Amino acid sequence: MAVAEVNFLSESLKKIVPFYAVIPMEQRKKDGNTERFRTLYLLHGYSGNYTDWLFNTRIQQLADWYRVAVIMPSGDNSFYTDNGPKEEHYSTFLTKELPAFTRALFPLSSKREDTLIGGFSMGGYGAFLNGFKHPEVFGSVIALSSAFIVNRVLSLSEGEYDKIESYSFYQSVFGDLSKLRGGECDAGAVAEKLILSGQPVPKLYFACGTEDELIGPNRAMRDRLKKLGADFIYEEGPGEHDWKFWDCHIEHALEALLGKAKR
Amino acid sequence: MAVAEVNFLSESLKKIVPFYAVIPMEQRKKDGNTERFRTLYLLHGYSGNYTDWLFNTRIQQLADWYRVAVIMPSGDNSFYTDNGPKEEHYSTFLTKELPAFTRALFPLSSKREDTLIGGFSMGGYGAFLNGFKHPEVFGSVIALSSAFIVNRVLSLSEGEYDKIESYSFYQSVFGDLSKLRGGECDAGAVAEKLILSGQPVPKLYFACGTEDELIGPNRAMRDRLKKLGADFIYEEGPGEHDWKFWDCHIEHALEALLGKAKR
């Protein structure tokens, strides 16, 4: 296992940014496998940063067991869109620059079937949105307790707040809110468009805890995808919006998408 | 010497943020001094982050020699103002939250005469602006190769770019640009107001390289302060907008403001 804390100058974000990388070097050596690693780009939630997954879950161990490299960047409360008002392009960062940079730095596969994107809460939204926006990059999407909040955001008037943020905040990350529904930042719409297009669609695992406030929007997304005839795995289980749920379900997701762990 | 890379959840920035701290524990022990440390909050420039000063200068050694703790946060291209569009408040962070947090975590003095703020380029601007905005917090300001760019920014029209950024970027960090001149984000105006008020003013060291494009605006600031009858140290020397100049002049600044180094 190599755990690396990396800083580099991002062009899309116009600043030096840190990320953590977990690369299961030793395990692979044992297997006698020298192919480039399949890779999970793994996103944190609102108010978190690149340290969250490593410091709060068993992701290091799971990377080992499932023979998957994991790259964990900071999202800076951007919802992983390109609309950032300082002209920071988090979507471009995630879907182009970071894959290219990490594949140049580490021995990572560039095949779509070897490339996963995942996250929880704001990061679940970001993984879902960017995964379906760039199916040529990502073969699989993992979306845990995802903040499918488009309806909630659209119910806000200027000056109002929901439990997390303000109308003006959401405007700054999603752009002109009058164009949010059905637009490039609307995760559900982006997925729907792809599915209806008949193009290859990423495999999808998503999950939400039954005690999580976000259970409603997650069930709505499940129903929407079902109606579209999409293929996906959806799990519900007892649980809240917390690390216990994400630690447990990131393992379920890896098992579902990558097959049984080798310990 | 303790070098600490710290992550914590900032309320003003609404996210977990990293900073580096350099605390000259051993040297002080040798001196038999057990008072709380004088402290320099030290800011990086545009496109940098919290690692810049530590990785590119001798700041660790200077902290040792000058017996000063150094705290180096990330500025995320904010120019260290409160106007951030995602309602990130970098000025509040720097002048209230970060001092309070670091003084609760480490043995740092909370006296204004023990508290310095410094930086280069965008960070020089941020140090100058926030130091003069909060003279009750900061007793000294160090501004190297400072991006005194208010005039340059105000010469832009919507849609235009200067060498670094766009009109709309500057709007996002400085707020409504029609109110920039003379307002809360105009470093020169903030200093002028304080000086004219007759209230205690931070000691000021500022410097610029003669080969630096920013030499003009720095000389203009020197002249403006001279006219106001302000007390300050201004240095020019051969040099460009680079680490060599900052490594050299941060030492000059510490010598000028804190007295001779003890090695």
Next chain:
Amino acid sequence: MAVAEVNFLSESLKKIVPFYAVIPMEQRKKDGNTERFRTLYLLHGYSGNYTDWLFNTRIQQLADWYRVAVIMPSGDNSFYTDNGPKEEHYSTFLTKELPAFTRALFPLSSKREDTLIGGFSMGGYGAFLNGFKHPEVFGSVIALSSAFIVNRVLSLSEGEYDKIESYSFYQSVFGDLSKLRGGECDAGAVAEKLILSGQPVPKLYFACGTEDELIGPNRAMRDRLKKLGADFIYEEGPGEHDWKFWDCHIEHALEALLGKAKR
């Protein structure tokens, strides 16, 4: 929460050494508590280092819930004794230098009743040994899946190996093996001596998984302490020599020693 990766020059180890510190700043602020933190010095096992507990368990979260600072140093396969052949003094480091240094750097309590030492495997041995050796420093000991291997080591002849290491390795960390039994590096003997002395004894929580090879020596220690009439908590449970057991039982230990978690 502050998570800090710290490097400093240790006198006992004669080199710059890293450690992780987790300090539950925010939670305490919520509680309105400004006393110095109770602190757990937490040790990794053979072949690990200072990153192990943070990267593999929920220790960050537990520190938060139990309002306890956690300091995690590197042990460099020393078994946390002073016998290191390069005249590295890990026991002195752990019981004197590190507490003094971290209390000077962070707001940590220096009361014995606020100070815990814990670890797993080699670190469980180190915590048990050093806790009972310095009851004036440590009020509580947590020893998980402890490598109580004195008998195993003493059954080796020169040139032989057990599953982990060689006779000569053990000699280098425990010193002259003919003096190990009953000496300063014999954890059981050190505890026995303290208990029989009538002096204050640290509270003790220890535990081992029933599938762990070390279950035998742990039960033997339990029986030995029972015979001495000592007061302690011993837990067994299904489990192996792995992170799952330590993640679970470090929480049991904190609950047993510090009372119910506040979330």
Next chain:
Amino acid sequence: MAVAEVNFLSESLKKIVPFYAVIPMEQRKKDGNTERFRTLYLLHGYSGNYTDWLFNTRIQQLADWYRVAVIMPSGDNSFYTDNGPKEEHYSTFLTKELPAFTRALFPLSSKREDTLIGGFSMGGYGAFLNGFKHPEVFGSVIALSSAFIVNRVLSLSEGEYDKIESYSFYQSVFGDLSKLRGGECDAGAVAEKLILSGQPVPKLYFACGTEDELIGPNRAMRDRLKKLGADFIYEEGPGEHDWKFWDCHIEHALEALLGKAKR
């Protein structure tokens, strides 16, 4: 530039160890060069660790200018020999495991002419010793202010100390001192043997400050190599045993060995 702090489990050292890597990704991209990087393995001195070069010199910038990856491990006061008493094999680590590991993790060249080893003080000794011991791995050696202390060590009797360490310490890193002269840990003898063998010899740059106590042994080494007819660059200059000298002369060395910097 990518700056990476990496932890991995070393077989030769039997523990998880940290190192810093500096990889000039962006610069190379600008040059349009996609070959694997030439690489400098760069060693710290007695009482230092893997953070020393990065935190105290401009090595990040020099890596950029000279288009060379730099790998900085911890040496744990081992003098980078295999004799460590806990059966830690620092020489094997440096000359086999670390090159193999870093070349598997990062895009580094495995050609000897692209591979340098360097260091200062104890690290200068380690670079010189291991570079000449493994000319099949290293095409160049940089040895700054090197601790060529074999004579000094051999003048000690059991129980005695020189300014740094004890007879018994030196025994623990160099092995049986009666066999040190001319043996596998005697840097000068190892170099002499290689030179006399007629096999390819690494290019050598070495330097010492005229105010450094180690100037004598460095001049002696210069004279010894001259007598052997060896090819090398030796520099003396005003300077002490400090970071100023190493920061300056690591640049001289890179210029001498790699050619002019591209900024």
